Every structure is written in structure tokens, then in C-alpha cells.
Amino acid sequence: MTGPWAIRPRPLDWAAVAATVLAAALFSWRAYSGEAAEPMLYIQNEAHSWVYPLDREGIFPIPGPLGTTTVVLRNGAALVEDSPCRDKLCVSMGSISRRGDWAACLPNRVFLRIDRRERGGEGIDASAY
Amino acid sequence: MPPPTENRRMLAFYGAFCLFLSTVELAIPKPLPFMRLGLANLPILMALRLHRPRFILSLALLKVLGQGLVGGTFFSYIFLFSAAGSLASALVMLGLHLLAGERFSLLGIGISGALASNLAQIFLARFFLLGRGAWLIAPPFLVIGGVAGFLLGAFAEKMWDSSVWLKTRGVP
Amino acid sequence: MRPEDRLSPEHLALCGALALPAFLLGDSLAAKGGLTALYILLFLLSGRRFRVLPNAVVAAGIVLAHLAAPFGMVLFRVGGFPVTQGALRLGALKAVTIIGLIYLSRLTIRAAVRLPGRAGEVLSLTLFYFERITELRPRLDLRDPWTGLDRLLREVYESSSPDSAGAVEGSSTGAAPADPAGPATGLTGPATGLAGQATGAPNGRASGPRTDAAGLALGSAFVLLHWAVYLATGK
Numbered sequence: 001m002t003g004p005w006a007i008r009p010r011p012l013d014w015a016a017v018a019a020t021v022l023a024a025a026l027f028s029w030r031a032y033s034g035e036a037a038e039p040m041l042y043i044q045n046e047a048h049s050w051v052y053p054l055d056r057e058g059i060f061p062i063p064g065p066l067g068t069t070t071v072v073l074r075n076g077a078a079l080v081e082d083s084p085c086r087d088k089l090c091v092s093m094g095s096i097s098r099r100g101d102w103a104a105c106l107p108n109r110v111f112l113r114i115d116r117r118e119r120g121g122e123g124i125d126a127s128a129y
Numbered sequence: 130m131p132p133p134t135e136n137r138r139m140l141a142f143y144g145a146f147c148l149f150l151s152t153v154e155l156a157i158p159k160p161l162p163f164m165r166l167g168l169a170n171l172p173i174l175m176a177l178r179l180h181r182p183r184f185i186l187s188l189a190l191l192k193v194l195g196q197g198l199v200g201g202t203f204f205s206y207i208f209l210f211s212a213a214g215s216l217a218s219a220l221v222m223l224g225l226h227l228l229a230g231e232r233f234s235l236l237g238i239g240i241s242g243a244l245a246s247n248l249a250q251i252f253l254a255r256f257f258l259l260g261r262g263a264w265l266i267a268p269p270f271l272v273i274g275g276v277a278g279f280l281l282g283a284f285a286e287k288m289w290d291s292s293v294w295l296k297t298r299g300v301p
Numbered sequence: 302m303r304p305e306d307r308l309s310p311e312h313l314a315l316c317g318a319l320a321l322p323a324f325l326l327g328d329s330l331a332a333k334g335g336l337t338a339l340y341i342l343l344f345l346l347s348g349r350r351f352r353v354l355p356n357a358v359v360a361a362g363i364v365l366a367h368l369a370a371p372f373g374m375v376l377f378r379v380g381g382f383p384v385t386q387g388a389l390r391l392g393a394l395k396a397v398t399i400i401g402l403i404y405l406s407r408l409t410i411r412a413a414v415r416l417p418g419r420a421g422e423v424l425s426l427t428l429f430y431f432e433r434i435t436e437l438r439p440r441l442d443l444r445d446p447w448t449g450l451d452r453l454l455r456e457v458y459e460s461s462s463p464d465s466a467g468a469v470e471g472s473s474t475g476a477a478p479a480d481p482a483g484p485a486t487g488l489t490g491p492a493t494g495l496a497g498q499a500t501g502a503p504n505g506r507a508s509g510p511r512t513d514a515a516g517l518a519l520g521s522a523f524v525l526l527h528w529a530v531y532l533a534t535g536k
Contacts, residue, residue: 007283012229013237020244020275027251027267040371049375051383053261056372117371141423142458145430152435187423194420195427201410203314204321205402258395262366284447291447294454 039099041078043071044111064108083108144191146172151196166277167243173219174235174285177226189219206258213253214246221245239282240275247274307516310414310509316520317409323527324401329534330394337401344404360396367392413509433461
């Protein structure tokens with residue numbers, strides 16, 4: 001480069017440029033594709049829906065016509081811990097953790113599903129169950 | 130080796146130069162909030178070839194403290210981010226200068242310092258400020274920071290070549 | 302006379318340091334919002350300018366960044382993307398915390414505060430030189446900034462002896478300029494009044510107000526208010 005700046009790069013300067021480009025590329029991949037593919041827990045009842053990343057732990061009381069269904073998210077997996085239905089089939093479904101897995105308490109109209117973040121929970125449709 | 134008071138005077142002078150450049154930077158419009166171009170690192174770059182590691186690290190600390198006091202941001206996250214970025218940058222620049230010496234110009238050191246500073250601040254932003262949303266702003270931060278580091282390094286190289294003050298007063 | 306003029310820079314900083322944990326640790330959005338509003342009100346009453354736009358941009362950025370990681374009840378969707386209650390609340394809380402900390406800091410930190418020991422001495426000297434540089438109001442030719450900068454360095458260094466009598470008698474009275482280091486940009490230029498916050502003479506003699514009884518009462522009330530709010534609403 002000529003002119004008043006008279007830049008004279010040395011060999012390792014290019015390594016610094018490469019490191020910056022690589023870092024930007026890695027973060028771009030992480031932010032703009034990696035995050036979108038991250039699995040999320042989607043919960044829905046008749047009135048509302050909820051969404052949680054699988055690495056967020058918590059106990060979520062979800063109201064339904066029969067009472068409260070307790071959903072637990074722990075160690076990257078979700079399960080129905082308790083529900084006011086008679087047969088507790090939802091509880092016996094066990095935990096879900098992979099994309100496409102689902103669980104439901106039909107009497108109490110509560111549905112759980114694991115899906116990619118970019119799908120935005122659009123796949124949950126109470127009538128499909 | 131100058132007497133301690135002269136060294137302290139030199140350190141304070143470089144520190145004041147850092148503060149002056151950080152106020153100049155405030156007047157420059159930036160595309161994203163929290164983004165820093167790093168003009169205040171120019172004195173650190175200039176001092177790298179002239180002063181000992183302890184001086185450089187003291188200067189980085191002085192820059193952070195001075196900015197915190199003059200800007201009144203001592204208790205805020207701004208101070209935390211400034212401290213993390215400045216210290217990460219100073220450590221990397223100093224390390225590269227000591228280890229690789231002639232194989233780096235101030236261009237490469239400036240770019241590396243900017244990368245270290247931005248990475249430190251991105252990770253702080255992830256865990257203290259923006260959560261996962263920090264990943265979204267990371268790529269433009271890194272690119273703009275890299276360009277700023279390049280320009281700053283080029284400016285510092287030119288300053289090194291042409292400055293009368295560095296050739297006379299700058300030598301301890 | 303403003304409240305901060307009744308406290309020395311060191312006591313003012315101590316008030317800020319004592320109030321800080323109570324503000325930071327609280328989890329109530331309403332409480333933090335109220336305290337932040339108080340800081341901004343005090344900031345305005347001290348005669349300084351509060352710029353809405355830069356703070357709004359920062360707050361919006363923080364909220365949007367948190368909304369990008371949704372969790373909690375879905376409030377509504379924007380183009381299919383869920384805007385969730387948990388993310389919105391967390392973003393709002395973070396935004397209020399950031400803005401609040403900035404203004405708590407600006408209210409309670411003065412450049413005239415003295416740090417002990419060698420560090421304090423060097424810092425005082427630094428602010429002395431900083432004041433000298435800004436006094437010169439340098440104009441840099443963008444076509445050849447290096448020459449201008451070099452001239453500035455030589456001029457300030459060679460003409461500024463820390464031993465010269467009355468070199469800088471600190472002018473800090475707590476009078477502060479417009480929002481100098483606001484979150485966004487395009488604010489005051491480099492030579493506008495920040496020098497007014499510089500410390501005293503480089504031998505470390507601080508200037509600025511001294512604490513009186515009223516200042517002590519106000520400072521104590523300020524700190525106690527924070528802890529009362531935290532204990533009432535914190536967890």
C-alpha cells in the first residue's frame with residue numbers, strides 16, 4: 001500500500017487477519033444457523049403456548065380444564081411429572097428430549113413437543129392429537 | 130533507566146493521551162451501541178516498543194481507571210466491559226510483541242488486540258448482559274473491530290515512523 | 302446548592318458503592334425501574350443533560366437481544382417468531398439495570414476522587430495532563446493527523462511540569478457537563494467540560510466540596526433507601 005499510510009505488513013500480520021476472519025465465521029455459523037437448529041420445548045394448552053430451551057431447568061405448572069399439569073424440564077429432557085387426569089398416561093410416557101418427541105395429557109388438553117427453534121412451535125396443533 | 134518519578138510522569142502522560150483519545154472516540158458515530166473503535170489503545174501500541182511489560186500493563190490499568198473516573202462509569206457494566214476488553218487486549222498485544230517480536234508489525238498486533246478485546250466483551254455480554262442474543266451481534270462486532278484494529282495499527286506504525294516525540298521523549 | 306455539592310468526592314463515591322449492591326442484587330423490575338427513575342431525576346436536578354435517544358437505543362438493543370432467545374409464555378408472534386414473557390421481562394430488567402448503573406455511577410463518581418498511594422498519585426498526574434491536553438483544544442488536520450498529534454504531544458509534555466505552582470487547582474465542584482460518555486454516540490466533543498471534572502494539582506491535593514451534616518444525612522438516606530427497597534422487594 002502506498003501513500004501516507006505506507007503499510008508494510010509482516011508475515012504474522014496475516015495470521016492475525018486470518019484469526020479474526022475465522023472467529024467471525026465461527027460466530028456467524030453459531031448465531032445464524034446453530035441457534036436456529038437448537039431444539040426447544042414447546043408446551044401448549046387451550047389458551048396459551050410456552051417455549052423453553054432444553055438447557056433451561058424448571059418446573060412449569062400448565063393450567064387445563066381439569067387442573068394443573070406439572071411439566072419438569074431438567075438435564076435436557078422434559079416430562080410430565082403430575083397431571084389431574086385419571087389414568088396418568090402422560091406421566092407414564094416418560095421424558096422427551098429429541099427433536100420430534102412429544103407427550104400429551106389429552107384430558108387436560110396439555111401438549112409437549114421438542115422441535116427446532118426455527119419451526120417456532122408451528123407444528124403444535126391440538127386438533128392433530 | 131529514568132528515576133521513578135520520570136517513569137511515573139511518562140506513564141501518566143500516556144494515560145492522559147489514552148483519555149484524550151477516548152473522548153475523541155465518543156464524538157465518532159458508531160453503528161452499534163457499546164461498540165468501541167479502540168482509539169484509546171493507540172498510546173499502548175506506541176508504548177509497546179519503548180517500555181517494559183510492567184509499564185504497558187500499568188498503562189492499560191490506568192486507562193481503565195481513568196476512563197471510569199472521567200466518564201463516571203465506575204459502577205456500571207461499561208466499566209466492567211472496558212476493563213475486560215482493555216486488559217485482554219493489552220495482555221495479547223504485549224504477549225505477541227514479546228514472543229514474536231519482528232514478525233509482527235503494529236498492524237497485526239492492533240488486529241490481535243482488537244480481536245482479544247472483542248472476544249472478552251462478547252463473552253461478558255453473553256453471561257452478564259445480553260444472554261444468548263450476544264451471539265447475534267458477535268459477527269459484526271468482530272468484523273468492525275478487526276477493521277478498527279487494522280486502521281489503528283496502521284496509524285500507530287505511521288506514528289512510529291514519523292513522530293519526533295517518540296524518538297526523543299518516548300525513550301526511557 | 303445541589304445535594305452532591307454537600308459531599309466530598311470520596312464520600313459521594315462511598316454512597317454509590319454502598320447503594321450499588323442493593324440496586325444490583327434486586328430482582329424486582331418495578332423497584333429497579335423506580336430507582337433508575339430516581340437517578341435520572343437527580344441527574345437532571347444536578348443540571349446535567351439527559352439524552353433520551355441514546356438510552357432508549359441501548360435499552361431497546363438489550364431487550365431485543367433477550368427476545369432473540371425466547372423462553373416462557375408466548376405473548377404474540379412476529380412473523381412466526383415467538384415474543385415471550387420470560388425473555389421480555391429479563392430483557393427489561395437487564396436494560397433497567399444497565400441504565401440505572403450508568404446513572405448511579407455518574408451521580409456518585411467524580412474525577413476528583415482521590416485514590417490512595419502511588420496509584421492515586423499517578424491518576425492525579427494523569428488527569429492533570431488530560432486537562433492540559435483538552436485546554437489546548439487541539440485541531441488535527443485529517444490529511445496529516447500524525448504531525449498534529451506529534452506536535453500536541455511535544456507541546457503538552459514539554460510545557461507541563463507537575464511542579465509548576467498552581468498548575469491545576471482542581472476545578473471540580475461536582476459541576477458536570479452534559480452526558481459525556483452516554484451509551485450511544487455523537488455527544489460532546491473532546492474538549493467540552495470533562496476537564497472540569499479533573500482532579501486537583503498533581504501532588505494529589507483534591508479539590509471539590511467537603512462533606513457537611515446535610516450531605517451526610519442525604520448520603521445516608523440515599524443508601525438506606527436502596528437497602529429498604531431491596532429488603533422490601535428484592536427476592
